[in-house]
Amino acid sequence: MREGPDIARIASLVGDPARANMLNALMGGTALTASELALEAGVSLPTASSHLSKLMEGGLLTVASQGRHRYYGLAGPQVAGMIEAITGVAEAVGPKRVRPGPRDGAMRVARVCYDHLAGEQAVAMLDRLVDRKLLLRDDNEIRLAPSATEHFAAIGINVAAKARRPVCRACLDWSVRRSHLAGTLGAAILDKIIAEKWARREKDSRAVVFSPPGKLAFERVFLG
């Protein structure tokens, strides 16, 4: 019986259906209130509250109090990454879905991952940015090229380095099994996509659907 980091503790937190639903909902990136999460998980408010305090104690969540609301969010990208990994296995192992279904297809193309874009589009984008030498990639380390700050500023994206959080990070994509761009830059790009109305978030889902003109605009700016 060997000792290691307490993996069972973490896994059992995710292992309850109600909590798993909550975490899944939070993978959308936006912080949610306890009531919203209760609804999402299909349990009563007291039950949800109990789950939330367990997730907090386990270090999987952070909370921000705003007035009488308490907004819960994932504790960080590493937690998001873990959930993606578990999702990948569940997906691979689950014999359930013989037919992927349209919504599933949309998820594969583009979806929100924590706070940035994931899916085929996102993977293609990172590839292209590296090709164009705007980003310098060395395995999981991604750095801005000297010219990049200026370039992104020109499209209206400010890449000022915020404290504590890296500007760029590689994040593994469960549907494509390749990396896409996370970090503040990844988040800023997603913000722009939504702000410019190139795409909208599917209600109650992580899927992101581009409008036809939006798709063209996105490709021109980021895949061009």
Place this chain on the structure above:
Amino acid sequence: MREGPDIARIASLVGDPARANMLNALMGGTALTASELALEAGVSLPTASSHLSKLMEGGLLTVASQGRHRYYGLAGPQVAGMIEAITGVAEAVGPKRVRPGPRDGAMRVARVCYDHLAGEQAVAMLDRLVDRKLLLRDDNEIRLAPSATEHFAAIGINVAAKARRPVCRACLDWSVRRSHLAGTLGAAILDKIIAEKWARREKDSRAVVFSPPGKLAFERVFLG
């Protein structure tokens, strides 16, 4: 309440301490019998057997019957990756270990991950192989360079592509947060390291400790 792949089901499988210990033991890469796993998990044989059938049903394990033994092993690299991801979170979140401890240090330097080498040594090796253009890396895809087959053959490693399993794969390292080399080539290299007695596997641990001359030999061949 949204529907997705059944992540809670998978996570709860890992969420039991006995099962987590078993999976952890199997991360060593060698398949183990039910009795060994019972010992590892600290439970009786009937209990272990019950856990094993659950893990089987969940698709996390494979089994191979040999005579009156049944050898259990991880179902695949994806499962191993998931466990590494959970381990990473548990490690980051667990405030327990104020002092890393020597054995932990050894794990960080070099350890077995499923069937290949992980840790600082392994990450350095992949970097070097890419630098020397023996491997061509494009994100998570790693391919053999044309010259590589011949090169590896010269050091006694046969890289014939087996069915179904890729020769090269990138595998994320939880201690270094960079990738190391998995796939049949990664496995073959670990085999060689053990066969040449450059290093030995620590008893009851995933740690791999190089002997001083073994370390030099390894560095000459793979980091040279």
Place this chain on the structure above:
DNA sequence: AGAATGCTTCGATGGAGGCCGAACTATGCG
């Protein structure tokens, strides 16, 4: 064939934890 080993199945037990309603605290609003 008989004994020994490896493993699984069965049945019973007990404990952990998910669940909700009701009561309690806290913040905001008129």
Place this chain on the structure above:
DNA sequence: CGCATAGTTCGGCCTCCATCGAAGCATTCT
């Protein structure tokens, strides 16, 4: 100040499941 909304805490219920001993198969050894 009282009412409404958001959230947590408490107590009790109930289900699930991990656990083990004993018995049952299967395989190998002698």
